[in-house]
Amino acid sequence: MPTAPHPQNTDELFKALQENDARPYGRTRTVTAEELVDAAEQFEEPVVLVHALLELQEAYTYGSEPRKSPVVFARLLTLFDEQPDLFDERLRHMLFWRFKWVAHALRQLPEIPLASLRQWLTEMRDRYERADLDLQPYYGQAYQLAAHVGEDTDLAYELWAGRTRTRLSDCEACEICQRARYHLRAGDDERALRAWEPVLAGKESCQEEPARSASYALLPLLRTGRTDRARELHLAGYRACRRNPSMSEEVGRHLEFCALTGNEARGLELLAENRNLFDEVDSPLDLIGFLTGVEVLLQRVEHLGHGELPAAGYAGRTWTVAGLRAEVRGRAENLAARFDARNGTTAQSDGRTARLDRAPLLETLELTLRTRGLDDVAPAAQVAAPAAGTAAAVPDPLPELILRARDLDRQGHPNAQACWARLRTLVAAGDYTHPDDPAVGPLGQLRADLLAEEASRAGEKDEFADCAARHEEAAALYEEAGEPGHAALCRGSALFAAARIPTQDGDGAEAKAAALTAAHASLVRLHEETPGLAPYQEARLLRLRATVLGLRLQTSRNDEHIAPVLAEVDLLHTFATRHDIGTQISGALLLRSSTYALSGDLPAAVTEIDALLDRLKAHGPAWHLPRTLGLRGRLHFGLRDAQTAYDNLTEALQQAADWPADAISTARLHGDLAEACMHLRRPDEALPHLTRSAELDLRRGSRTEAFCTYSNAAQLTLDLGRIEDCIALLDSLLAEPDVTAGEVDDRLVAQLRLTRARALQAGEDPKAATAEFVALAAESAGWDDDPGSHAMIAAETAVLLGESGEFDRAREAADQALAAHARAPRYQQLSNCLRELARLQAQQQGPDGLADALALLADAGRIADEARAAEYESRGRSLDTALAYEHGRVNAFAGEYEDALAALEKALALLGEPGQGDDHADEWAECIRLAGAVEGLYLERPAPALTRLDAAITRLTALGHTAETKPLTSLAARLRDEE
Template identity: 80%
Template sequence: MPTAPQTTDELYQELRENDRRPYGRTRTVTAEELAEAAEQFDDPEPLIDALLELQEAYTYGSEPRKSPVVFARLLTLLDEQPDVFDERQRNQLFWRFKWVANALRALPEVPLSGLRQWLTEMRDRYEKAGLGLQPYYGQVYQLADHLGEDTTAAYELWAARARTPYSDCEACEICERARHHLTAGDDQRALRTWEPVLAGKQSCQEEPARSASYALLPLLRAARADEARTLHLTGYRACRRNPAMSGEVGRHLEFCALTGNEARGLELLAENRNLFDEVDSPLDLLSFLTGVEVLLQRVELLGHGELPAAGYAGRTWSAAALRAEVRDRADDLAARFDARNGTTAHADRRRARLERAPLLAALELTLRVRTLEDVTPAAPAPTAATSTPAPAALPESLTELIVRTRSLDEEGHPDAKARWARLRTLLDAPDYTHPDDPAVGPLARLRADLLADEAGTAGERDDFARSTALYEQAAARYEEAGLPGAAALARAAALLATAEKAGEDADPAEKAAALTDAHAAMVRLHEETPDLAPRQEARLLRLRASVLGLRLQTSGNEEHAAPAFAEVDLLHEHAVRHEVGQVSGARLLRASTHALTGDLPAAVAEADALVERLRADGPAWHLPRTLVLRGQIHLGLRDAEAAHADLTEALRLAADWPAHATDTGRVHALLAQTCMRLGRPDEALRHLTRSAELDLRRGSRTAAYCTYSNAAQLTLDLGRVEDCIALLDSLLLEPDVVAGELDDRLVAQLRLTRARALHAGEDLKAATAEFVSLAAESAGWDDDPSSHAMIAAETAVLLGESGEFDRAREAARQALAAHALAPRYEQLSSCLRELARLQAQQQGAEGLAGALAHLADAGRIADEARAAGYEARDRSLDSALAYEHGRVNAYAGEYEAALTALDEALALLGEPGEEQGHAGEWAECVRLAGAVEGIYLKRPAPALPRLDAAVTRLTALGHTEEAKPLTSLATQLREGE
């Protein structure tokens, strides 16, 4: 707080502002400062309000040691100056006796006698004030439950009494009753009791999030896993990072551990790392730590104790080390409570949670399904400078391993990759001895082979610079080994990688030129390298054909088609003549070249023939790739069913081969596209998320996040709001996102989708906060004012929904300024019209001037759009503006102006035709005009003919649904006559 408030008006203004802040240290510190500032005023009333705000901050900020101290001061003020408390303040004070009882129970250092004494104080005060004792008996029951005593009598004394104005809210009492049944082992009765809260019919500050956390396991035991999943998503989001709800977070961690979602549990633990240090309530901390221990115990039991886990600040933790630390701290807390209480209740409850067996082997909680294996960091590749453990016993001699690996590599067999990796490990070992065998050749040749393999892997990952360098090194080693043919192949591959690198940031013409140069260099290299073995020549011809195929794909130039086909024919003729195993590769290139030229029937015919050949004669590992190509061709032919069949079979067959053999991430992406064409969006979503996760694993992180962004948007379009938010929350916690290493615009897109999902999920406060933050960030995007205009416009509308019209006006100004640089006519017009409607609707006549100012801005945008020749995609900007003038004036009670505006809107719309959208807009305009004229202006005589004529017109055109509201209004007006 920059300066302390100098007047009571300033104090109350700052109290109101602080009340809008989330609970936590910022709100608590500000409340402390305001309470201190309130001491300066002679009037005690501001001090009472400041102390009430401070106690609330302590209570919901999980600081139970401080809450009773503030309350004691309020109680002293009540005793000394009872007349200065108004009715609101007195009600607040008596309500908060329960807060103090809860706080004292949470502190093991408070003796049991102190707890009972406080309840006696509460009962005496309530009796003296003539208040019902149901809240007191509620606290007696909660103490008995806390102590682990038989609660039967205490429960009846509380639950059988009628509620009073000072009882806990209905949602909280429902939770207590349900928990009582849960403790008694009656899951079904507990779940029935919880129904109003879990269905959203009863809620409060902590509900339904608190109830949801307790209901998760009973729902699983009742075989209602889908409901448990939904409650986990909604309930967790409501309590995450909140110190006052750390126990609820712990129960969500436990739920993850017992449903095969240990990886998600570790992710949520990382998100809630702040709770280790910010929870000041020993009771809440005990519950949280026990949930953490359940999770870590499960991780360790599954053999992943060395996985990193987020824990106490100041050091790096493994799951096993953190579990040991958490266990000691939680055991100590439980022992302290049990010592104070004279029972073993807390140790027993801890033990029961820790001894629970998993309830489900696997429950898909989010769209991003990951196991502990997925989050295990990859082991670093060994280097010559490090000690490498001896490899396992070989099934063959070293000589046989090298010879067999080369043979497999020449065939293009997928198993060669793993064998090269094994040889790399052997070669890097300090005690490696190269075989003295002519069949193996010199060490330089083996090193060249390994460099070429590594270069191929780099190229597959689009790391073309590294690929080029490695191929050049391999070529030099092959020359050293006296193998000019192998050296030529490596240099040809380097030429292709160089051309692809040159084309990364170039326009199509430049990239095509680079590929032309690469082909010419390959041809020269081919001509200048004598005595190539037939198999080597085939591989060189394939590189030549590939580079011309890429050129055709890049340029789309018909003149590039014939040379590409010619190279493919050369390859095919050579492969057939020498039987060197490149026939299927040549035919695959021919099919793809036909596809690139747009001759899809020829392409599919070639692919069909190749599929049949591969099914009959192999090689089998070529079949998945060929099916993927045929699936793409079928997509181009608009045969989505055939494409789906090919791509699905390709995925199935790819599972028989090493992961690198087929880019399954791309196959999943193609299947997602196919499923959307087939009208199967849920299946498409599964393929999108699988594609993204596979891209993440192979290091293509930007591509993965883009795919996940598309998946999140599709999820939102499908109305799966909580799934969308959970997916984006998970992505935004990725280390490279947190560290700011990912492209900031891509992160902003993820956050924007999340903000829209929060809005769709009616979490207006969170959505508005995210939009405000994004609007502030995007204001600096000088290269992209259009996006800032969009974000600022959406921000303005959300601020308007929250009733913050001054801030909404400022956001709208930002949007208008950006719109001036990059016009967004429809979006800005819509934003301003919506702001006008919200202000008039919420403020009535008082908000009319502000609403009309927004509409004036919208009018200028409509004029600009007309002058620019812009045509709206949906409704006309002018007719929409006139209609909004009608609504705004009607909300403000200016009915004549409203009717005039609506008549103008109808004139602009014109008579309806057969189009559904136009008819609906016209009918709504007639309905509002009829209501203004017939009801508010009390002129049914002209209103009824208007309505009757519209009904006749709409009915004749077949728009019976659109006519129904008009018929209903006409009936209402006639009955009123």
Template identity: 80%
Template sequence: MPTAPQTTDELYQALQENDRRPYGRTRTVTAEELVDAAEQFAEPVPLIHALLELQEAYTYGSEPRKSPVVFARLLTLFDEQPNVFDERLRHMLFWRFKWVAGALRALPEIPLASLRQWLTEMRDRYVKAGLDLQPYYGQAYQLAAHLGEDTALAYELWAGRARSRLSDCEACEICDRALYHLAAGDDERALRTWEPVLAGKESCQEEPARSVSYALLPLLRTGRTDEARELHLAGYRGCRRNPSMAGEVGRHLEFCALTGNEARGLELLAENRTLFDEVDSPRELLDFLTGVEVLLQRVEGIGHGQLPAAGFAGRTWTVAGLRAEVRGRADDLAARFDARNGTPAHTDRRRARLDRAPLLDALELTLRTRSLDDVAPAGPVTAPAARAAAAVPESLPELILRARSLDEQGHPDADACWERLRTLVAARDYAHPDDPAVGPLVRLHADLLADEASRAGDKDEYADAVALHEEAADLYEDAGEPGHAAIARACALLAAAEVPTEDAGAAETADTDDAGTKTTGAAEAKATGDAGAKVADGAEVKVAALTAAHATMVRLHEETPALTPVQEARLLRLRATALGLRLQTSGSEEHVAPVLAEVDLLHTFATRHDIGGQIAGARLLRATTYAMSGDLPAAVTEIDGLLDRLRAHGPAWYLPRTLGLRGRIQLGLQDAQAAHADLTESLRLAAGWPADAVGTARVHGDLAEACMHLGRPDEALRHLTRSAELDLRRGSRTDAFCTYSNVARLSLEMGRVEDCIALLDSLLAEPDVTGGELDDRLVAQLRLTRARALHAGEDLKAATAEFVTLAAESAGWDDDPGSHAVIAAETAVLLAESGEFGRAREAADQALTAHARAPRYEQLSNCLRELARLQAQQQGPGGLDDARAFLADAARIADEARAAGYEAHGRSLDTALAYEHGRVNAYAGEYEDALAALEEALALLGEPGPENDRAGEWAECVRLAGAVEGIYLERTAPALTRLDAAVSRLTALGHTEETEPLTSLAARLREEE
């Protein structure tokens, strides 16, 4: 706290600000400081408020030892000056007797006699104050359940009584009743009892997260797996990283362990690693540690005890090591509770949880399904194979020759040979064969470097690829292999041209353009403003680099002596590839013919020497060139011919890639059904080859696009997630995160809010994200989507916090003011929804300033109109002036858009503005102005037609005008005339659905006449 409050008004303001903070050390420390500040004032009421805030911070910050101490001070103040406690303060005081009872139960060092004494104190105080005793009996039942005694009588004394004003909230009492039935072994009755909470009808500070954590296993046992999955996602988000809900986190870990989701369990454990040290409540800690042990026991039991695990601070843990530590600590805690209570209840409950067998072999919990193999140290990527890969030769000379032969063919099995050789050569006892056919060791080192360079290029690590290819070329020269050296240098030239320039890397990255397309990188950025100019500059640089690389390759080809046919074909392929990339970068028609000329050279040469892989490569390049030039039918014809050849003569591994290309072209021809068939067949054939070799990740991505065109979003989602995970496994993390970003947005559009949040939480916890290694704009895009998902999931507080943070960060994006404009505008809306209109105005002004540099007409107009609506709706006449100020800003944006020739993709900005003037004035009670504005909106819209997609908008405008006119201005006759005419018009045009709200309003007006 920078400065201690000097007045009571400042103190109350500081208390309000602290109340907005999440529970944890920051809030608790601030509350302690505010108590110190409150003690300087002569009047006791500010101190009472500060102490109440501090007790709440201790209670929900998992510090039960301190909560009773604060309450003792409050109780003393009440005994000394009862008159200063108004009805609200008195209610809060008596309510918190229950908090103290809970805190004492959570501490095994508190004698059982003291717990019973406190309940007696609570009963006496309630009787003296004339309060109903149902809350007292509730606490008596809680103590009996905690002790493991026969709870039947205590339950009846509590649950059989009517609720009172000081009873626990309905949601908490429902949970306690359900837990009673659960303890009795009646899953079905427990779930029936829980239904109002699980369905979201009853909630509070801890609910439904508390109930969900307990209901997960009963749901599984009764076969309601889909509901368990959904509640796990939503419920976990409600308790994660929360020290006061560590027990709930432990039960979610247990759920993962018992459903075949051990990898997700380890991920969630890592996300909650701070709980090992932050939880100060022994009862919560015992619950948490037991859940952790269930997970670790399962992971170790299936043979992964040496995996890394997140645990207590101060050392690095394996699963096995952490399990042993957790077991010791949890056993000790259970023993301490049992010693205090005089029963074995806590040890018995712990043992029951640890003895549970898995309930399901596998339950798909999230969009990002991972196994324990995925969290193990990275190894080479493999694919499920229908075709057994060729065995790697045992003989070293045979292995070297086999690797080179397969590599010359471009055969996917070469990768396994090179991996084996890389391991053998790295061994300290490696002895190179003395065999002229194998050649010297320097040649083998060059081969391995060339293979490593190719892998780096596949991962878009072009700078590394350049260095490795150059080093390989030098070694080939030393080995007397000028042909291989030339190929390595040509590869280095191609990789060097792909190295991003400083300007080319800049682009809009966390934005939504006016069409609603979210951009994540230079390749997808729209050429608008400074970022677009930089992308264009980068393209020109790349075109020049590829042109120069091609010229150098030609000279290299001409000057290298004694090339074998295979080497010459590879150089021709690299030349053609350089020109193909140039065409892809420039999109210029003048660059088409040079590519085709080089492809013809390659095809002719490869056909003369019967080099099958290069024949196929040439025809693929030709088809791709036709496609890039816009001649899609010619591309399809070329691919059809290639497919016939591949089926007859091979190579077989070209089939999946070729079918994938035909599928992409079919998408360009808008034949999604044909594209789906080709891409599905491509995937079927790809199953027999390593994923990297046949581009399986790309095929999954294209198949997702086909599915979207065919109206199959769920199938598209599966293919996108598979594509992303394949990219992750091969190390292409940027590509993977971009694809997962699309997955998150699609799941959000589909209404799968919790899936979206769970996926993004998982991605944002990845080490390269938390370590700042991933592109910051891509991370910002992920966070932005998560904030939107939180908003859609009605977690307004969390969504607002994330938006505010993103708005502050994006203010520094000088190269991308448009993204900041959108983020700041959305932030303003969330602040307004929370009633913070001053901060909302500040955020809106930031958005307008950024919009002046990079216009975002539609988004800014939408947000400003929404801000006006919210202010008028929440504040009525008192908010009208500020609401009209927002509308004035929206009007200026509409004028700017009109002057710029901008056409909105959604509603007309002018029409929407007129309609919003109508709503705002109606909320503020200015009904004549509201009706005039709605008449203007109707005039701008015009009469709907039979094909008019604005019929719904027109009908809504008529409805609101009818309501203002008929209900608020009490002009029933003209309102009915308006509504009846609109119903007749819409019915005649076939828009019957749009007539329903108009007919309903007309009926209401007639009833009130």
């Protein structure tokens, strides 16, 4: 199937070639290039065919199809020999440049004999000599062949590196990479890194650089102790080569880097992102590099005992790490053997062995903000082992284990979870035999225990329907086992969970409060109708009753609901004190403090929480300290005492570290501590707490909450200028299986993508940023319930399109934004968009763009009128002032200097002169500067311009705004020099 309309004439063909040249390398570009060669052959102008063949060879070369590139070049060479006049200076240069492409392609193919490679180099040398061209490019290819074969490398290097560069030499960045790799092969890391510095610092670059150099520099940077630099290059370099068949070897080196720095989990994530390379890389030599990197990673994962983890591999079957490693090893060894047989050396096999024999260079290196280990990517069905320090809580004898689990559960002790996890594994085994012990009870009772514990964990994940169902099932089993007290507790918990199940269309606060009121009444009846409860069971029912009313108060915020909560809390506290049930005494005091907080009496809440902390430190239970300190931190945060909140939350996390990680949830503690850090102006310290909070929520199944927190973390990362960290974090999140499967809320995913697009823009990747913005603008156009977000996205898209000079598409996006703004006003964002777009068009097109720029400013004027009528107050300068200033700039760019000066005069009048401590002094000074430049330089009226500038300098100096005077003083000096 053709990918584009068939060109009807040469003009259409050249346009199609130009459009194809803008496409990314890959099958679409290559297939289109093949079709355009077929089309070019139909025309009588052979020069058209030359251009089409050049485009096709480029597509094959950078699309990793080395077998086809020499064939196309042979046709070009024939055309050159037969009709040299077809080739002007530019085409001739391109032809001789591409001798190197063919040499490179032939090296990639083990079926091409070594004699043929040498013969091609001889052909290249002869052609260059006949054309009176310097031979440095020939010697460069001769060195690369020597390095590939592994013989006579030093001599070949000297013959190449000692020669002066020519117009046909590889670009400076590529040659630097070759020199550095020569020193790397010699074992001189420091010299290699010194050679690489201009490329790695961004001073020299090309299409594949610095990404290629970065991949080779990673390990020498680690070996020389430059870990931070290695981390930076990994993030930026990987993004530049991921999923790209022509840079598959570089991807393999990034996988190897992950394996050697304790980032095996990230390596598996990147492998999944690049699974297309298993089938799309047509270059055998590149494939060796990729597969060897994959094997290094898989070998490391298997060595760490995770050979059964799933791994992304060849299409058509499901792979484990161990299975894929065996497959990859066989294919890579075969390829290396074929190259060694062709070359008559063992260079390729030796290179593989050296990489596979490398020991890890670092035990751990934090590469991304989302640090995960192999345990985190293991299937969820695997039960985590008990945390360090808790093994003693899991007895070996089965009867003792069951009794211990129940005793710990009665206390609410965190170590109960480890006992239940062990019991769940034992009971699920096919050979399980239940103890015949009256103290243990029947198997049905143990199954009820396990169901009740599973129900509680479901409730912690807000899976209320599942929680209620499991509690009901457990209650029935308890009844059968003769445990009515336990049955009542499960039914009470089921009532509580059922009242919290959201309806499909969402409940209002009033309906939710009514459901909780009904649940409380049912709990009271259940309590009253269940005789013979043990004290700890009765205390739990009382705790449920108080908790239901506390949640009702939190939902309704109705002052009439305060007293009932406190009354239930008093009942619980009195009962627990009478029976000395420490866990429930603590729970009652915690509920009382929370109730005071919900009622708005923060000082009373703090008094209660302080009393509870004193009690916990004196009498326990110690595992309540993290939660209590967390609440105390939030209370002080409400009292605007961020430092005390920070101290409490930090102590809470320290206390939580003493207990099993899965037993005490710390996700909220990390989130609250991040907020405290932000208020204390410590954003760098806040960031790891945000990401930790998100990852903990993700692990416990609260995925929406986790993605929201991660979204905030990504935005903070972007605000901190850590662009590559931001992009890497978002790439990881967007690759999550439920995200790619469309199971996560589309607006939340759009927010992640929007932040990523902004990061790409900030990272000076406008092409990728624009593509993402355009896609988001198209998707958000269908958000009928949220036109304001579409207006914002379309406005940002318009500006990006304008920056790339696509003003027709930019105008279309701006019109979309205006239409959405009419439904949900976004005054400042739309004004900013239209003004910026007008500036860009006038700046890039000059007088030719003035009419369109003024039309945009007219739209911005209507936005300002609407905002004024709506009494909207903009942030910073007024929309009218900003519009007048932009009229000045636009007219200046278009050469309409009188109109520009009049607009700037209006802007100055709207701004007003600055005063002492005025926050718009910089804007006023910039407006003065531009007016002075227009008047003095372009209208050639230096005298009034100098009068304006001198007066402004005097005023700003008197007000202490000395920094703002510098550009004015510089302009005034220039005007005086030109008088």
